[in-house]
Amino acid sequence: MALDQSFVGRTYPPTPAYEVGREKIREFAEAVGDSHPAYVDVEAARALGHPDVIAPPTFVFSITYRAAGEVVQDPQLGLDYSRVVHGDQKFSYVRPVRAGDRLTVTSTIEAIKSLAGNDIVDIRGDVHDEAGELVVTALTKLVARAAEEA
Amino acid sequence: MTAKVSYGSVEVGTELPAQSFPVTRATLVQYAGASGDFNPIHWNEKFALEVGLPDVIAHGMFTMAEAIRVVTDWAGDPGAVIDYGVRFTKPVVVPNDDKGALIEVSGKVAAKLEDNLVRVDLVAMCDGKKVLGMSRAVVRLA
Numbered sequence: 353m354a355l356d357q358s359f360v361g362r363t364y365p366p367t368p369a370y371e372v373g374r375e376k377i378r379e380f381a382e383a384v385g386d387s388h389p390a391y392v393d394v395e396a397a398r399a400l401g402h403p404d405v406i407a408p409p410t411f412v413f414s415i416t417y418r419a420a421g422e423v424v425q426d427p428q429l430g431l432d433y434s435r436v437v438h439g440d441q442k443f444s445y446v447r448p449v450r451a452g453d454r455l456t457v458t459s460t461i462e463a464i465k466s467l468a469g470n471d472i473v474d475i476r477g478d479v480h481d482e483a484g485e486l487v488v489t490a491l492t493k494l495v496a497r498a499a500e501e502a
Numbered sequence: 503m504t505a506k507v508s509y510g511s512v513e514v515g516t517e518l519p520a521q522s523f524p525v526t527r528a529t530l531v532q533y534a535g536a537s538g539d540f541n542p543i544h545w546n547e548k549f550a551l552e553v554g555l556p557d558v559i560a561h562g563m564f565t566m567a568e569a570i571r572v573v574t575d576w577a578g579d580p581g582a583v584i585d586y587g588v589r590f591t592k593p594v595v596v597p598n599d600d601k602g603a604l605i606e607v608s609g610k611v612a613a614k615l616e617d618n619l620v621r622v623d624l625v626a627m628c629d630g631k632k633v634l635g636m637s638r639a640v641v642r643l644a
Contacts (some may be wrong), residue, residue, distance in 0.1 A: 425549070439590060442587030
């Protein structure tokens with residue numbers, strides 16, 4: 353089923369603030385086996401010019417993906433979420449995410465395409481801090497694979 | 503931002519130190535917990551087979567997180583990464599044994615841009631297959 357093109361450009365309300373904690377950053381860095389000191393040691397992060405420990409570059413996806421999930425599960429959009437796979441992912445950083453940040457995500461549907469029966473949705477997640485400054489933009493391409501013939 | 507590599511010291515074609523990242527089922531369980539992505543295709547073999555996968559596969563975002571380490575370890579400051587994007591082309595299949603899979607990542611400077619920025623193109627391989635496509639990062643050097 354082709355998706356409704358009128359959803360292109362639709363922006364969803366900002367998510368509640370997510371507070372980035374030092375120990376959550378540590379947990380994530382350990383899970384990807386990354387021992388860079390800027391993720392766990394405040395002094396090491398400060399020596400690089402950061403006010404607190406910073407998060408690895410892909411950390412913010414946990415937050416933006418949850419926000420994107422609300423978009424793709426919008427019943428009016430009609431995407432078959434059970435068939436969704438992750439196609440592309442891109443981040444553009446204004447600055448690194450850091451401990452103490454209170455981040456909100458505003459998701460916008462950038463594009464909707466249909467290719468060989470697959471529904472393709474591009475979602476932009478703009479991540480802002482408490483001061484309203486843009487921190488990072490995440491671009492997520494989700495592909496709902498065509499349903500098999502019955 | 504304090505990269506330890508200077509813009510003047512790199513050329514188009516400069517190779518970054520390559521790295522290999524092992525991934526086992528235990529790695530995936532740990533990543534699921536840390537990231538909050540509990541999709542069963544990343545830890546439940548029965549489910550993965552039912553949806554047509556060859557076996558449990560790694561989170562694409564796990565592979566993306568590993569690949570950028572070639573850039574952040576080289577640049578010295580992870581905060582120097584300005585832009586990072588990948589396409590998930592092939593899954594990283596993770597068998598249920600003590601060896602798991604190995605993600606091999608290499609990178610080289612593909613372009614020198616303005617303002618001390620360089621573009622690094624990454625290649626991520628697993629089992630002889632390219633698992634990421636269009637894998638590129640823009641980094642601000644010193």
